[in-house]
Every structure is written in C-alpha cells, then in structure tokens.
Amino acid sequence: MIELKENPTLADFQSYIKNIGIERGWNKNNHLEIFLLFMEEVGELAKAIRNEMGLYTEKAKHNRFEMEEEFADVFNYFIDLANIMNIDLEKAIRKKEEVNAKRVWI
C-alpha cells in the first residue's frame, strides 16, 4: 500500500498522486478528463463553502468535514492535472514567484 510520507514536499505529493492513480486504476483519464473532474471538484468545494457559510438562502450546516474533503478532492485533481501535463509544481511556483517579485503591486 502506498502511503504519503510525513511532512511531504510538493514533489512527494506529485509522486504519491501518480502512484495511487496507478494502484487504483485512475491513471486511464486523459488531461481533458482530469481537467473536467478537477472543475467538478471545484464546484463541489464552492457548494461546501456555501453550506458552511450559510450563504444565500441555505442555513449554515457547519459541516466542516465536507468542506475539508472537497479541499482534498480539488488538491488531488490539481496535482493529478499537473502530473499529466508534466509540470514540476515546485519549479513552476518558484519561477512564477520570481516573476511576481519583480511586479509592482498596487
């Protein structure tokens, strides 16, 4: 059984998601299918946050676990999508941070 190590780095998360995808047979989706699943989870996260906050006409359900689960789902598909697109997230974040650091933020 594949386990996520304690205090994982981004590379550890990427490796973990790749390996559990192989183990559980989730690795047959192409990049478009993963993107659609990711967007579906973003929608579920939006609903969980809406429920937690009692926004609009719904009363707050205070189901923190549901919201935590949706954050995890979004994160997992985000990592999966990065993997299938061969993105090294740590490298990408560091490069983007270099760009952001030079920007003038008003």
Ligand SMILES: [Mg+2]
């Ligand atoms: Mg979900």
